[in-house]
Amino acid sequence: MAQQIQVALLGNPNTGKTSVFNRLTGLNQKVGNYPGITVEKKEGVCNLSRGKKAHILDLPGTYSLNASSIDENQVIELLLNKNDKDYPDVAVVVCEVENLKRNLLLFTQIKDLKVPTILAINMADRMTRKAISLDIPALEKALHTKIVLLSARNNEGFEALKTQIEQFKSLPMTPCLDTTVIAPEYFDRLAKTYPGQDLYKLWLVITQDVNFGKLDRTGVSGPISFQTESISTLKRLQQKETIKRYQFINDTLKTIMSVNVAIAKDFRSRLDRVLTHHIWGYVIFFAILTVIFQAIFDWSSYPMDFIDQTFAQMGEWVKQNLPAGDFTSLLAEGVLPGLGGIVIFIPQIAFLFLFIAILEETGYMSRVVFLMDRVMRRFGLSGKSVVPLISGTACAIPAIMATRNIENWKERLITILVTPFTTCSARLPVYLIIISLIIPQQRVLGLFSLQGLTLTFLYFLGFASAIFAAFLLDRFLKVPSRSFFVIEMPNYKLPMAKNVLITMVEKTKSFVFGAGKIIFAISIVLWVLASYGPGEFNQAAEIIDQQNQEHALSLEERNAAIESFQLEHSYIGIMGKAIEPIVSPLGYDWKIGIAIVSSFAAREVFVGTLATIYSVGNDDEQTIRNRMAAEVHPLLGTPRFNFASGVSLLLFYAFAMQCMSTLAVVRKETNSWVWPTGQLIFMTTLAYVVAFITYQILN
Amino acid sequence: MATIAGMQKGQKGIIRDVDLDRIPLKLLEMGCLPGNEVTLIQVAPFNDPLYLDINGSHLAIRKDVAAQIHIDLC
Numbered sequence: 001m002a003q004q005i006q007v008a009l010l011g012n013p014n015t016g017k018t019s020v021f022n023r024l025t026g027l028n029q030k031v032g033n034y035p036g037i038t039v040e041k042k043e044g045v046c047n048l049s050r051g052k053k054a055h056i057l058d059l060p061g062t063y064s065l066n067a068s069s070i071d072e073n074q075v076i077e078l079l080l081n082k083n084d085k086d087y088p089d090v091a092v093v094v095c096e097v098e099n100l101k102r103n104l105l106l107f108t109q110i111k112d113l114k115v116p117t118i119l120a121i122n123m124a125d126r127m128t129r130k131a132i133s134l135d136i137p138a139l140e141k142a143l144h145t146k147i148v149l150l151s152a153r154n155n156e157g158f159e160a161l162k163t164q165i166e167q168f169k170s171l172p173m174t175p176c177l178d179t180t181v182i183a184p185e186y187f188d189r190l191a192k193t194y195p196g197q198d199l200y201k202l203w204l205v206i207t208q209d210v211n212f213g214k215l216d217r218t219g220v221s222g223p224i225s226f227q228t229e230s231i232s233t234l235k236r237l238q239q240k241e242t243i244k245r246y247q248f249i250n251d252t253l254k255t256i257m258s259v260n261v262a263i264a265k266d267f268r269s270r271l272d273r274v275l276t277h278h279i280w281g282y283v284i285f286f287a288i289l290t291v292i293f294q295a296i297f298d299w300s301s302y303p304m305d306f307i308d309q310t311f312a313q314m315g316e317w318v319k320q321n322l323p324a325g326d327f328t329s330l331l332a333e334g335v336l337p338g339l340g341g342i343v344i345f346i347p348q349i350a351f352l353f354l355f356i357a358i359l360e361e362t363g364y365m366s367r368v369v370f371l372m373d374r375v376m377r378r379f380g381l382s383g384k385s386v387v388p389l390i391s392g393t394a395c396a397i398p399a400i401m402a403t404r405n406i407e408n409w410k411e412r413l414i415t416i417l418v419t420p421f422t423t424c425s426a427r428l429p430v431y432l433i434i435i436s437l438i439i440p441q442q443r444v445l446g447l448f449s450l451q452g453l454t455l456t457f458l459y460f461l462g463f464a465s466a467i468f469a470a471f472l473l474d475r476f477l478k479v480p481s482r483s484f485f486v487i488e489m490p491n492y493k494l495p496m497a498k499n500v501l502i503t504m505v506e507k508t509k510s511f512v513f514g515a516g517k518i519i520f521a522i523s524i525v526l527w528v529l530a531s532y533g534p535g536e537f538n539q540a541a542e543i544i545d546q547q548n549q550e551h552a553l554s555l556e557e558r559n560a561a562i563e564s565f566q567l568e569h570s571y572i573g574i575m576g577k578a579i580e581p582i583v584s585p586l587g588y589d590w591k592i593g594i595a596i597v598s599s600f601a602a603r604e605v606f607v608g609t610l611a612t613i614y615s616v617g618n619d620d621e622q623t624i625r626n627r628m629a630a631e632v633h634p635l636l637g638t639p640r641f642n643f644a645s646g647v648s649l650l651l652f653y654a655f656a657m658q659c660m661s662t663l664a665v666v667r668k669e670t671n672s673w674v675w676p677t678g679q680l681i682f683m684t685t686l687a688y689v690v691a692f693i694t695y696q697i698l699n
Numbered sequence: 700m701a702t703i704a705g706m707q708k709g710q711k712g713i714i715r716d717v718d719l720d721r722i723p724l725k726l727l728e729m730g731c732l733p734g735n736e737v738t739l740i741q742v743a744p745f746n747d748p749l750y751l752d753i754n755g756s757h758l759a760i761r762k763d764v765a766a767q768i769h770i771d772l773c
Contacts (some may be wrong), residue, residue: 066730102756278744370759374745489757612714
């Protein structure tokens with residue numbers, strides 16, 4: 001195989017870097033994680049001319065090479081480590097034509113590392129509309145680079161970019177600036193200590209963690225020990241460097257670029273006036289939220305019903321068409337219900353990610369952050385906490401990772417700790433099943449369905465408890481941190497369908513495969529535990545016959561009696577009986593107890609577990625809901641799920657911390673076991689107490 | 700001395716001095732440097748944060764940070 005050209009795609013956030021990546025690679029891309037950290041690694045392959053290929057790495061967006069988060073640090077780690085297998089042959093720095101000045105800061109830094117660099121100026125289609133003119137040849141000369149004008153929206157300029165990538169060897173390596181002038185004496189000493197090494201690279205290594213405390217240096221070794229200056233001196237030098245670079249950029253662009261300001265700002269400012277208005281801004285935001293949630297539930301109910309039925313039918317088919325035995329039983333009662341429990345999530349998660357992607361792409365999300373910051377700060381949160389809290393309704397894991405752009409550590413920590421209260425999609429199937437059992441299908445005022453209102457209330461409860469918990473944490477947490485907040489307000493853009501769809505597919509995929517593995521494994525373990533048992537389990541038939549010597553049972557009655565006897569005496573039944581005393585004050589029996597225990601790994605396992613437990617030995621093609629409705633209290637003869645136990649279960653799931661993956665992410669993001677442990681204990685205790693009180697009052 | 704925190708909506712100014720010990724590097728990287736022009740575009744409800752145009756970059760910062768950036772009003 002021919003050697004691929006290694007290309008790194010770099011740029012500020014909001015420059016359309018990801019659109020460029022999508023254009024270059026199409027669907028030929030994959031998203032993973034950098035080893036050991038939760039930073040997304042996006043890579044893909046791009047076809048060049050004559051069968052040549054380029055490997056494209058889409059690095060996290062960054063404003064400079066001075067890291068202030070682990071995402072940004074990943075960029076520096078790569079550029080400083082020539083031995084990294086992804087070290088670029090050529091860097092493509094994506095800039096946006098309207099923010100060229102600011103975008104060029106990063107460009108000059110990368111250039112000074114002597115990496116062959118192409119400057120890709122994106123959104124060139126806006127130049128005429130915004131009355132911007134650029135002297136490209138002059139700019140190429142001033143920056144010692146090749147420039148490509150791109151329009152990711154109109155798919156223009158990509159052939160030229162590919163040609164430049166192919167000819168990367170002819171790119172000039174001349175740096176833009178001489179950094180050493182900011183402190184000649186300091187750099188002299190550095191040069192003497194490390195003769196023959198690149199000074200700018202040394203400088204970046206030394207200052208790598210000045211603005212960012214908890215840093216794992218992985219690839220780079222070197223002059224970390226060259227700390228002859230205090231942190232504050234280093235910071236001052238970094239500031240000097242930034243000022244120097246801006247001087248260079250401003251001087252360069254002065255003659256090369258011209259903007260007609262009056263034309264440039266019109267549309268944006270008119271839209272801003274409405275969307276950030278002190279009344280209309282909130283009205284519009286809540287209207288958008290309502291539409292989103294309404295759409296998610298209405299639209300996804302159709303595919304969800306379809307998935308539910310399909311899996312029930314598949315299980316039935318397997319039982320009828322495969323020879324009876326352990327394998328068929330495992331397939332029909334362990335594997336298929338387990339898979340169904342994962343697949344049923346896909347529609348809702350996909351819709352939610354679709355909407356979030358659209359809000360981000362249009363630039364509206366920044367306006368929401370701006371609008372909500374002051375309000376959220378009252379509860380110890382940041383305006384930027386809005387995005388994680390909304391994303392949390394899909395899944396807490398990406399939501400917690402989305403807190404990285406919150407600069408203030410205390411605000412970020414509180415956001416991480418309270419995000420799991422929001423109603424994630426894993427709670428949804430639990431809610432849906434229980435609601436359909438205990439809430440009658442009525443309409444209030446002939447308009448709203450009572451079941452829908454209950455669900456809305458649960459979502460509201462999720463947000464309210466997150467906000468309330470944040471308020472408490474803000475009072476009691478003593479974390480030293482500096483108040484700081486800055487957010488870019490990008491231009492409004494029409495979302496590009498391709499970007500939105502790719503984001504939606506990628507996020508859904510990573511959720512399904514991540515959580516799916518756990519759910520699947522647990523379903524199989526459960527099946528084993530429910531299908532085997534010690535001692536009496538294996539003599540079920542004899543025991544039942546002995547018990548019923550007086551009056552003969554019909555064949556059907558006998559089978560049912562044996563099945564329920566076996567389930568009770570299986571391993572899972574024994575475990576369930578053991579924990580029954582703990583859960584019965586909440587109104588649950590041992591079967592629900594098992595489902596709760598198994599869902600401590602992941603909430604969504606609840607439904608799958610009940611499916612597995614109930615369908616074991618049961619040949620009817622009832623779906624889980626009907627099966628649960630038919631469950632009868634052994635002593636009272638009344639339905640197992642009455643209003644009190646149902647509400648208690650709903651509230652237990654609303655508050656309990658039942659997601660190992662979330663705890664693992666919290667551990668990674670906070671770099672400590674203290675926070676996830678505290679979260680687990682606090683949320684679960686709260687859930688138990690609330691469920692207990694509810695059941696005791698209602699019953 | 701005037702700071703960004705004291706600006707009126709629509710007003711322009713030139714950044715004169717930035718308190719480097721209190722202003723994070725990121726803000727400088729986004730263009731908040733002495734000599735650059737700043738315009739207050741919009742004020743959020745409850746008078747905070749502030750939506751600014753600094754040197755052609757559009758960004759929002761909180762009032763407490765804005766109070767550390769000294770300007771000459773135009």
